[in-house]
Amino acid sequence: MTDAPLIDIHNATIYRGDTRVFENFSVSIGQHEQAAILGPNGSGKTTLLKVINREIYPVRQDDSWVRILGRETWNVWELRSHIGIVSHDLQMHYRNSTTGLNVVLSGYLSSVGIHGLLSRQITSEQREQAASIMRELGIESLAATPLRKMSTGQQRRCLLGRALVHNPDTLILDEPTAGLDLSASFDYLARIRRQIASGKSIVLVTHLLNEIPPDIQRIILLREGRIVADGPKEEILTEENLEKTYDAGVRIAKVDGYYLAYPAKSA
Ligand SMILES: Nc1ncnc2c1ncn2[C@@H]1O[C@H](COP(=O)(O)OP(=O)(O)O)[C@@H](O)[C@H]1O
Numbered sequence: 001m002t003d004a005p006l007i008d009i010h011n012a013t014i015y016r017g018d019t020r021v022f023e024n025f026s027v028s029i030g031q032h033e034q035a036a037i038l039g040p041n042g043s044g045k046t047t048l049l050k051v052i053n054r055e056i057y058p059v060r061q062d063d064s065w066v067r068i069l070g071r072e073t074w075n076v077w078e079l080r081s082h083i084g085i086v087s088h089d090l091q092m093h094y095r096n097s098t099t100g101l102n103v104v105l106s107g108y109l110s111s112v113g114i115h116g117l118l119s120r121q122i123t124s125e126q127r128e129q130a131a132s133i134m135r136e137l138g139i140e141s142l143a144a145t146p147l148r149k150m151s152t153g154q155q156r157r158c159l160l161g162r163a164l165v166h167n168p169d170t171l172i173l174d175e176p177t178a179g180l181d182l183s184a185s186f187d188y189l190a191r192i193r194r195q196i197a198s199g200k201s202i203v204l205v206t207h208l209l210n211e212i213p214p215d216i217q218r219i220i221l222l223r224e225g226r227i228v229a230d231g232p233k234e235e236i237l238t239e240e241n242l243e244k245t246y247d248a249g250v251r252i253a254k255v256d257g258y259y260l261a262y263p264a265k266s267a
């Protein structure tokens with residue numbers, strides 16, 4: 001196994017359509033780091049994930065690269081065993097008739113749902129593994145349930161299962177609790193913490209301070225495609241840094257290893 005960084009982005013200029021989201025952007029995240037990328041809507045978080053996931057490529061230029069574990073080229077299968085990306089973007093691409101089991105199994109095919117002949121490519125070993133992951137995530141009873149009959153929290157857990165079928169070393173989670181109620185959020189965050197406890201690394205992408213598990217050590221603050229601050233959580237999550245990042249008066253409270261943000265009194 002290489003000791004190269006998990007993610008090494010150097011001098012990347014990245015467009016979404018006509019919008020330049022990043023210009024000469026660099027960031028490096030080591031293997032086994034527990035990190036969170038925090039920033040307001042539109043700051044470029046999801047774009048960054050799509051670059052890591054090879055859905056978007058930066059502009060080709062000298063002295064610029066995107067390396068995963070030291071390599072610039074990957075096939076999708078190899079990449080999945082290192083990095084699993086859980087984004088609810090993906091959720092919207094599934095037919096609402098897709099069953100829980102098929103969402104999880106679709107991870108093996110890196111596809112959205114499994115249809116017709118494709119399902120024959122799934123081995124019985126893979127089915128067993130999918131069933132075991134579903135048990136672990138408490139969604140075994142949803143195997144035959146279509147997505148449209150599930151709560152958002154249940155759908156989200158099926159997508160987590162989809163990423164876990166490859167047993168990736170690192171999970172990258174894009175706004176994992178968006179749209180979940182308090183109890184579903186807490187349940188999901190507890191499952192993520194269990195993944196950390198079982199040895200996985202997490203890169204959490206969020207705009208919410210209070211969903212950063214205490215296990216996360218490094219914080220990268222992003223605003224308009226630039227890093228505002230990057231380093232150990234205790235140093236980075238200051239009122240001053242958050243005000244710069246969010247352009248709002250912010251106060252912070254720290255409770256049981258969690259950080260809570262609330263509005264500063266206006267002058
Ligand atoms: N498909 C797209 N076409 C054009 N611009 C886009 C597209 N997706 C995102 N953007 C723009 O890219 C910027 C970064 O978006 P995004 O990475 O989704 O931010 P975040 O995930 O932090 O909310 C925003 O200005 C957004 O409007």
Ligand SMILES: [Mg+2]
Pocket residue numbers: 045046047174
């Ligand atoms: Mg986003």
